[in-house]
Amino acid sequence: MxxxxxxxxxxxxxxxxxxxxxxxxxxxxxxxxxxxxxxxxxxxxxxxxxxxxxxxxxxxxxxxxPQKRMVLEPQNMKISKSLKKSIKNKGFVIKSNENFEEVIKNCANIKRKHEDETWISDEFIQAYTNLFHLGYAFSIECYLEDELVGGLYGIMIGNVFCGESMFAKESNASKVAFYHLCNQARKNDIKLIDCQVHNDHLESLGASEISREEYFKILEGK
Missing domain, CATH: 3.30.70.3550 (Leucyl/phenylalanyl-tRNA-protein transferase, N-terminal domain)
Incomplete structure (x- = not known):
């Protein structure tokens, strides 16, 4: 270097x-x-x-x-009343790793507030799809009437899930996917979900910032 x-x-x-x-x-x-x-x-x-x-x-x-890392311990996710209703009554069907490439493509194409263009280029899509086929990248998918309407993807490193991006075409669809990610994380002894950098959406779900040094200690299993 x-x-x-x-x-x-x-x-x-x-x-x-x-x-x-x-x-x-x-x-x-x-x-x-x-x-x-x-x-x-x-x-x-x-x-x-x-x-x-x-x-x-x-x-x-x-x-x-990042010097300040946005993270969430899976058991600390905040579930609003509207999210509870969506989980129970909206008819979402959740699947894992059945449509990874479509999830990342939707994350690239979805319009976001305060962003003129996506950072998820074709090179990113190919790179993370390769990691999926190698067993390092994973997706959570949210379907409504057999249509993919929300989801997220990320990388598993030890007992940390490094979240990359999420999308929603229906209200609360990405939050429902995130809820199921937290459930799976708890069941599989995943200690932390790395959300990378602060945003209000993640904070509303219970994520908070820790120091870079503290994050490294968690990665190292300390």
């Missing part, structure tokens, strides 16, 4: 190995640029508390490890 920005500790990744900056080498949220989407590089990234966020105009991948 080459140190590109000494003040902010941003590194240029080598093409011929899959190493990432350690915690001690990090300063800002952006910790590295470059590299590729080789499956082993992605797995190494998540194992080291790092994830790719977008590709810039020079085709460089930007890798992040």
């Amino acid at each position: 080459e140190l590109l920005d000494k003040e902010h500790c941003i590194y240029l990744l080598d093409e011929d190995n899959f190493d990432f900056p350690t915690l001690e080498m990090m300063n800002d949220d952006l910790v590295a640029v470059g590299g590729d989407f080789h499956p082993q590089r992605l797995i190494n990234a998540y194992s080291n508390g790092i994830f790719p966020w977008f590709i810039d105009e020079y085709n460089h991948i930007h890798w992040y490890s």
